[in-house]
Amino acid sequence: MSGIKLFCLIIGFMSGRQAPHKGRYAQADIECDHQRFGGFLKVSLEELLIALNDDRHLLHTPDGLFAQIDSAASAEPQSLYPQGFSAQRFIEVVEAQAVWDGI
Numbered sequence: 001m002s003g004i005k006l007f008c009l010i011i012g013f014m015s016g017r018q019a020p021h022k023g024r025y026a027q028a029d030i031e032c033d034h035q036r037f038g039g040f041l042k043v044s045l046e047e048l049l050i051a052l053n054d055d056r057h058l059l060h061t062p063d064g065l066f067a068q069i070d071s072a073a074s075a076e077p078q079s080l081y082p083q084g085f086s087a088q089r090f091i092e093v094v095e096a097q098a099v100w101d102g103i
Contacts, residue, residue, distance in 0.1 A: 034097055043094055050099050051090060054080050059103050
């Protein structure tokens with residue numbers, strides 16, 4: 001199966017059902033993140049890359065940079081996708097701003 005056919009199957013275009021349409025757009029800067037413009041959700045490219053790579057554990061607060069970290073708590077990073085990656089969960093992570101929770 002070609003990459004395009006697989007992508008269409010994942011997002012529901014080839015399943016015989018109507019695919020939901022939601023508008024979003026990505027921009028390189030983080031200003032006005034998660035605001036709507038003309039009905040479209042604006043999300044930073046940085047957030048999309050962190051969410052796609054499941055790299056939330058690499059983020060930290062600058063004021064906590066030199067703080068003592070409990071090695072047991074930081075030993076196993078918490079995944080944004082505990083049941084595995086899916087397109088639906090990716091959308092949920094982005095819309096809920098889960099990348100930034102606790103930061």
